[in-house]
Amino acid sequence: xxxxxxxxxxxxxxxxxxxxxxxxxxxxxxxxxxxxxxxxxxxxxxxxxxxxxxxxxxxxxxxxxxxxxxxxxxxxxxxxxxxxxxxxxxxxxxxxxxxxxxxxxxxxxxxxxxxxxxxxxxxxxxxxxxxxxxxxxxxxxxxxxxxxxxxxxxxxxxxxxxxxxxxxxxxxxxxxxxxxxxxxxxxxxxxxxxxxxxxxxxxxxxxxxxxxxxxxxxxxxxxxxxxxxxxxxxxxxxx
Numbered sequence: 001x002x003x004x005x006x007x008x009x010x011x012x013x014x015x016x017x018x019x020x021x022x023x024x025x026x027x028x029x030x031x032x033x034x035x036x037x038x039x040x041x042x043x044x045x046x047x048x049x050x051x052x053x054x055x056x057x058x059x060x061x062x063x064x065x066x067x068x069x070x071x072x073x074x075x076x077x078x079x080x081x082x083x084x085x086x087x088x089x090x091x092x093x094x095x096x097x098x099x100x101x102x103x104x105x106x107x108x109x110x111x112x113x114x115x116x117x118x119x120x121x122x123x124x125x126x127x128x129x130x131x132x133x134x135x136x137x138x139x140x141x142x143x144x145x146x147x148x149x150x151x152x153x154x155x156x157x158x159x160x161x162x163x164x165x166x167x168x169x170x171x172x173x174x175x176x177x178x179x180x181x182x183x184x185x186x187x188x189x190x191x192x193x194x195x196x197x198x199x200x201x202x203x204x205x206x207x208x209x210x211x212x213x214x215x216x217x218x219x220x221x222x223x224x225x226x227x228x229x230x231x232x233x234x235x236x237x238x239x
Contacts, residue, residue, distance in 0.1 A: 003068035006069075013041075022204065035062070043089065046075070049074055124143070125190075
């Protein structure tokens, strides 16, 4: 049975199988070696995710076997400012951390052998959020989220990961290392361009490798084409 990698998160995870997406890139990278299972939920915060864990994960594990690893990628919506247009998505910082702990505890109880990787919320480019929300650049407009708030939630996510001794990808920091990240990595000030997806894909691949999940460590499913003897093709399929 192929090992499974489960991706759990908000819209950035839900969109990860779109063209150029980081989830699709993972599925391609591990073709014939592992199955990538998508569980992304547009607009969700950790409070809502915690309420739907069992339903969200129906069918995520094949044959009762634990997934090899899963990513938990929430915080972008939790970090919405409570007094702005998307305030209903806001989750206070302390509750965000408690919810992350509870989500991880649930997964560890459900799948004891699965490696859990936390991913921080990404950076925010506020002018693009204003254009996306209002369709103009009116300086009197206020974005529903800010990069400062996203950074605070990113640090809170990192703190929980360190506390639980889980790997963590600080995409908030990593993405901002690139020139013109505001427009090269983000398409609307929040969601990822193909380049932004590539940044996260590389970070996820590196983190998976650090826990022993890599092309080199995984077996390919069934004989490879070059292993099939043209003079006796069926011999390759004998058990």
